[in-house]
Amino acid sequence: MKQKVIGLVLAALFIVLGMTLQIEGLSHEGTITLFTMLAGVSLWICGSLPFAITGLLLMLVLILTGAGTSKEVVAGFMSDSLIFLIFCFTFGTILNKTSFAPRIAAMVLRFSKGKSKRIVLGYLMGACTVSMFMHNMAAIAIFMPIGITILEALGCEKVKSNLGKCMMFGLAIAAMTGGCGTPMGNPVNALCLSLLAQTTGGTVPFISWCVAGMPLAWVITYGIYFSLTHIYKPEQLSAEQFDAILARYENPAPITRRDWLALGTLIVCIALLVAGSWISMLSLLNVALLGLVWMTFPGIGLITWDEIVQSVNWEAFMMFGTVSSVVAVMISTGATAWLATMLTGLVDGLPIIAVLMMLILIGELLQWFTPFAPALAPMLVPTYAGLAVLMGFSPAVATVICAFVLGAAYIMPISLPVIITMGSGYFQPKHAPLAGILPTAVMVVVGAIWLPFALSLFGV
Numbered sequence: 001m002k003q004k005v006i007g008l009v010l011a012a013l014f015i016v017l018g019m020t021l022q023i024e025g026l027s028h029e030g031t032i033t034l035f036t037m038l039a040g041v042s043l044w045i046c047g048s049l050p051f052a053i054t055g056l057l058l059m060l061v062l063i064l065t066g067a068g069t070s071k072e073v074v075a076g077f078m079s080d081s082l083i084f085l086i087f088c089f090t091f092g093t094i095l096n097k098t099s100f101a102p103r104i105a106a107m108v109l110r111f112s113k114g115k116s117k118r119i120v121l122g123y124l125m126g127a128c129t130v131s132m133f134m135h136n137m138a139a140i141a142i143f144m145p146i147g148i149t150i151l152e153a154l155g156c157e158k159v160k161s162n163l164g165k166c167m168m169f170g171l172a173i174a175a176m177t178g179g180c181g182t183p184m185g186n187p188v189n190a191l192c193l194s195l196l197a198q199t200t201g202g203t204v205p206f207i208s209w210c211v212a213g214m215p216l217a218w219v220i221t222y223g224i225y226f227s228l229t230h231i232y233k234p235e236q237l238s239a240e241q242f243d244a245i246l247a248r249y250e251n252p253a254p255i256t257r258r259d260w261l262a263l264g265t266l267i268v269c270i271a272l273l274v275a276g277s278w279i280s281m282l283s284l285l286n287v288a289l290l291g292l293v294w295m296t297f298p299g300i301g302l303i304t305w306d307e308i309v310q311s312v313n314w315e316a317f318m319m320f321g322t323v324s325s326v327v328a329v330m331i332s333t334g335a336t337a338w339l340a341t342m343l344t345g346l347v348d349g350l351p352i353i354a355v356l357m358m359l360i361l362i363g364e365l366l367q368w369f370t371p372f373a374p375a376l377a378p379m380l381v382p383t384y385a386g387l388a389v390l391m392g393f394s395p396a397v398a399t400v401i402c403a404f405v406l407g408a409a410y411i412m413p414i415s416l417p418v419i420i421t422m423g424s425g426y427f428q429p430k431h432a433p434l435a436g437i438l439p440t441a442v443m444v445v446v447g448a449i450w451l452p453f454a455l456s457l458f459g460v
Contacts (some may be wrong), residue, residue: 007046011039019065025342030333032067037326044429051429052315055322068329076328077321084137084416086312087288089423091141091266093311094295094302098259099252105149106249114242116234120166121225123147124174128221131178132185132214136407136417138270139175147171148424153245154237156426163234164426169435170228172417174221176408177439181217182210188377189403195381196399200389204396204460212400212454220442224410227438232431262302265294313423341383352393356401356448359384363405364440367415377406396460397452404447410436 018035026034036058043054059077062068068076108126112118123143131139147167156164179186183193183206197203237245272287295302303311347358363380384398409415411433422428 003046004048007043007048010042010046011048014039014042015061015065023338026335026338027333029067030330030335030338032065033062033326033330033333034335036061036065036067037330040323040326045433047428047430050315052318052322055319055325059322059325062326062329067333072332073325073329076325078324082317082321082324083285083292084288086308086317087137087291089312089420090292090295090303090308091269093145093307094262095142095145095266098262099255100259100263102149102249102252104146105153106246106252108146108150109242109246109249114237114239116163116237117225117229119150120163120170120229120234121222123150123167124170124221124225125218127171128174128178128181128217131175132181132217135270136175136179136186137420138266139178140171140417140420142266143171143175144168144421144424151426153248154241156235158425159428161235161426162232164424165232165431166225166228166234168421168424168426169418169431170224172415172421173224173408173410173436173439176415176417177217177220177224177404180404180407181213182206186403186407188406191377192381192399192403192406195377196385196395199382199385200395202395204399204455205458208396208455208458208460209400211457212451213404215454216404216443216447216450219446220408220439223439223442224435227435231435258302261300265291265302313420315423319419347387352391352452353448355387355391356393356397356452357444359387359398359401360405360444360447361440363402364409364411364443367405367409377402380406393452394455394460396455400451400455401447404443408443410439410443 014035018032018039021031021035022028023031039061040054040058043049043057044051048054049057059073062073063070108119108122111122123146127139127143130142151161151164151167154163158164176186180189183189183204189209193203269287269291272282272290275282292308294300296305296308346362347355350358366380381399381402384402385395388395388398418432
């Protein structure tokens with residue numbers, strides 16, 4: 001109760017400050033919106049209110065304070081990603097009904113040799129690697145039902161189980177990290193390349209990005225594993241318990257026609273999402289709509305509408321929609337542009353290695369306020385690339401840095417992958433900040449040293 005009260009007091013303080021402070025270079029509406037987001041972060045971390053209700057409260061504050069009209073605020077709620085969110089929950093339900101999820105779960109369990117930490121390591125590294133070659137959401141759609149299958153088989157209690165926290169929160173940020181490792185891992189990477197071309201006329205060759213990005217993604221993911229398993233020590237399995245669970249997967253059910261149809265649908269959807277990095281028609285929204293229609297089509301029948309309704313975590317749905325509303329108002333009021341300009345100015349006069357560290361850290365901090373990469377990218381990439389030209393280091397380095405900081409935030413991630421995996425019920429927003437410090441530090445230090453070196457090997 002004490003923690004909840006602290007969250008309410010902090011939120012009230014932030015809202016009052018937003019309404020009374022005058023910040024140079026930032027409009028009154030922008031100031032209100034900025035501090036409203038801080039109020040929301042306080043409430044989410046402290047768990048003062050239900051997560052969805054917190055988001056609705058933020059929308060109400062923006063309307064009552066005049067930061068945005070009711071039409072503007074409500075319009076920001078609905079986005080393409082919300083439809084994709086329904087698609088991801090739906091596909092997770094379908095895969096969980098096939099015989100493939102238990103088979104993959106058995107592989108992870110055999111790798112673990114009965115050690116709960118090895119379960120986490122194998123699970124996170126697998127998700128990271130798969131996410132390098134498909135959309136983060138597609139990787140999560142594959143691995144989330146597998147993780148839930150393992151956790152349910154082990155009898156892990158939601159919220160209370162440390163193994164559940166490590167696997168479900170770790171899945172989200174491992175998938176986001178893997179998505180930064182190659183140009184095709186995240187549509188934001190393609191956006192960063194486009195902005196680099198517009199700003200400097202340059203690019204980052206595919207192989208150069210992979211050589212630089214993949215090892216960094218694996219190192220950061222190991223940092224995620226190390227941090228989570230040391231802060232939330234996963235419960236140990238007895239030899240008898242492990243043998244009993246593994247025995248459940250020794251004779252999996254035969255693969256049916258429906259299983260192959262579900263797998264084929266997944267593969268096609270993944271291929272379409274990958275192609276969407278270059279073909280605008282294959283957007284998240286379009287692929288999600290096509291997938292949902294196909295899965296319920298007469299003669300296909302992978303899922304019914306009632307099952308779709310039951311599969312969606314509506315609290316996660318409401319939370320993401322309300323966060324999108326606040327972000328939309330932050331963009332329209334100039335709060336995001338002001339943040340990017342102010343924070344980037346902090347690097348002036350520093351050595352190159354320190355500049356790179358600061359750029360990574362600044363990008364991570366911006367994600368606290370605007371957890372919406374497509375909104376930040378048009379401000380961050382041109383700013384970072386322009387700074388690189390002025391200071392004499394490669395704009396390609398700045399671009400890959402942007403892709404990593406826009407693709408994965410660890411200390412306060414209020415992003416779609418985290419909200420989806422939070423829908424599993426095994427962790428809450430308050431579990432994120434402490435575990436995110438180490439992977440953030442790894443990204444800042446290792447990224448600043450490794451990326452310039454790796455890209456220089458190709459003359460980039």
